[in-house]
Amino acid sequence: MFVKIVLKEVSRLKATTNFSISMPDIRLELNRYLSDLKNNKLTKPEACERCKKKGCLVWWSKYTRNLITFAEVFTGIPIKRVRCSACGGTFCSLPDFIIKFCRYGKNVIVFALKQLKRSTYEKAAERLLLKLSQDIEIAVHTLVLWKRKYTLAQLTPA
Ligand SMILES: [Zn+2]
Numbered sequence: 639m640f641v642k643i644v645l646k647e648v649s650r651l652k653a654t655t656n657f658s659i660s661m662p663d664i665r666l667e668l669n670r671y672l673s674d675l676k677n678n679k680l681t682k683p684e685a686c687e688r689c690k691k692k693g694c695l696v697w698w699s700k701y702t703r704n705l706i707t708f709a710e711v712f713t714g715i716p717i718k719r720v721r722c723s724a725c726g727g728t729f730c731s732l733p734d735f736i737i738k739f740c741r742y743g744k745n746v747i748v749f750a751l752k753q754l755k756r757s758t759y760e761k762a763a764e765r766l767l768l769k770l771s772q773d774i775e776i777a778v779h780t781l782v783l784w785k786r787k788y789t790l791a792q793l794t795p796a
Contacts, residue, residue, distance in 0.1 A: 663745065665707075687727065688725050689727065703717055710772070711772055755790075763778050
């Protein structure tokens, strides 16, 4: 059940809608993260995700991933993994603006959840389409999943 808006129509709407960007995009956070990574200043998670023991994590390997945000699609963001010396488990150490297993930046999900508080799934999908600069359509069922999976309180802790 995709929101059917022809791209031509989207361009027209984008040109005519005064969509103030109310949320900063993640470029600043990303740059800070990349600089910390380069300077070996990243902090490891405190406890192991698997056995919950504290202080047993060592940096392990690295991989890259992509991230869709409002302004652009970032590719090749390096992510470090950690290994627990107690149980042998490995998992990734993600920066705050990335949600595990999610292609979209945290700010996109937060925006979507805020929209869903006051409008329908279809309307929220339409607003996301207008706000995302790359004409990426987010399916209504994706929004349904996000709403089921995440809460604003969990993603934006005070
Ligand atoms: Zn462990």
